[in-house]
Amino acid sequence: MSYIIPDEAALKARSQRFVWRIFMMRQLGTSLCFMAIASVMWDMHYHLFYFVLLAVNAFVWPTVACLFSMQAYDPVKAENNCLIMDSALGGVWIAIMGISPLPSLLIFSVLVADRYAAGGWKLLKLALIALFLAFFVTWSLLGYHVHLEFSQRTVWLSLPLATIYMIGLSIISRHLSVRLSKRNREFERIAMMDPRLHIPNRRLFEQRLASTFIQTQRAQTSAYLMLLDVDHFKQINDNYGHEIGDYILLEISNILRQTLHASDTPARFGGDELAVIAINYKQDDVCDLAQQILEKITALRLTNHDLCRVSISIGIASVKDAYSTADWLRKADQALYKVKNSGRNGIFFYQKPQNEQQTIKKSFIK
Numbered sequence: 001m002s003y004i005i006p007d008e009a010a011l012k013a014r015s016q017r018f019v020w021r022i023f024m025m026r027q028l029g030t031s032l033c034f035m036a037i038a039s040v041m042w043d044m045h046y047h048l049f050y051f052v053l054l055a056v057n058a059f060v061w062p063t064v065a066c067l068f069s070m071q072a073y074d075p076v077k078a079e080n081n082c083l084i085m086d087s088a089l090g091g092v093w094i095a096i097m098g099i100s101p102l103p104s105l106l107i108f109s110v111l112v113a114d115r116y117a118a119g120g121w122k123l124l125k126l127a128l129i130a131l132f133l134a135f136f137v138t139w140s141l142l143g144y145h146v147h148l149e150f151s152q153r154t155v156w157l158s159l160p161l162a163t164i165y166m167i168g169l170s171i172i173s174r175h176l177s178v179r180l181s182k183r184n185r186e187f188e189r190i191a192m193m194d195p196r197l198h199i200p201n202r203r204l205f206e207q208r209l210a211s212t213f214i215q216t217q218r219a220q221t222s223a224y225l226m227l228l229d230v231d232h233f234k235q236i237n238d239n240y241g242h243e244i245g246d247y248i249l250l251e252i253s254n255i256l257r258q259t260l261h262a263s264d265t266p267a268r269f270g271g272d273e274l275a276v277i278a279i280n281y282k283q284d285d286v287c288d289l290a291q292q293i294l295e296k297i298t299a300l301r302l303t304n305h306d307l308c309r310v311s312i313s314i315g316i317a318s319v320k321d322a323y324s325t326a327d328w329l330r331k332a333d334q335a336l337y338k339v340k341n342s343g344r345n346g347i348f349f350y351q352k353p354q355n356e357q358q359t360i361k362k363s364f365i366k
Helices: 008-043 049-059 061-071 077-095 101-141 153-191 202-219 233-240 242-259 283-298 324-339
Strands: 223-230 265-267 272-281 312-318 346-349 360-361
Touching: 008 049, 008 061, 008 077, 008 101, 008 153, 008 265, 049 061, 049 077, 061 077, 077 101, 101 153, 202 223, 202 265, 202 272, 202 324, 223 233, 223 242, 223 283, 223 324, 233 242, 242 265, 242 272, 272 283, 283 312, 283 346, 312 324, 324 346
Parallel strands: 312 346
Antiparallel strands: 223 272, 223 312, 265 272, 346 360
């Protein structure tokens, strides 16, 4: 059994990008908090020692936390621990300010928003526990003092925290959202492609079929559905092996991609069945296209297997003859079985029963 081995270097680089984003936001946040907290402490006549501690927290701690996380075995886990420490420090400064309303509420809001954005409820829960625990311990040591007054200077110095930081957080969140959306679209594209043939699988084919049907009803454009079935594919697998069968399907896929227009959709419909949605063709043109595909496939030759001959049956139905996608598919399937019942290796174009001018193009290999 094969296992997917994760790229440790890629995982490490992704984790370090996370740490770097947090560092930038932490440095921005602590710098903005410094002004508001310092203003309140100035009004409360704190000793210079507290201002030094605040400066260390604001301008030294972000770098220390970044270096610690970058050098850790698990940078994301280490950074989450630092984010919890940020919350605890926030609780300490809220207590030191005596729960001064404006800066305290802003700091609390920033910490909650940032923690939730970084790690969801799991991280936020631990951060809140650390914040309230640090707050109550510090508040009790300082005698449960409360300072509800704040100066106009404090208001002005708190405004950057209320605006600039939130704008920065929004920019980071938007950037991550766009990257995640692109990544999800890429994963979805991979999930809807056949890994062997490099063409859409049945899931994507059915989506394209439905959207094409709706578009033709709205815009009155033409579209045709081809179903292609490799003749005697089971015998090829039994006589020459499944690797040869897979190789034949891959070559047919290459022929389809080389022959069709960019607006057309080739797809793997089933095991040995393929399908094509051809858009904006005239009936004669789509028949000529099917004939080109048939001739290229019947011309396939396999090295070391000269006796192996490949042929294909193609059934075609116009969207104008269908009242739903299921009906469109059913009529193309009826056309395909008409070819099979008539000797295979040919093309049949479905027409409504009242029109008896149905014809079968035969191109047997001589």
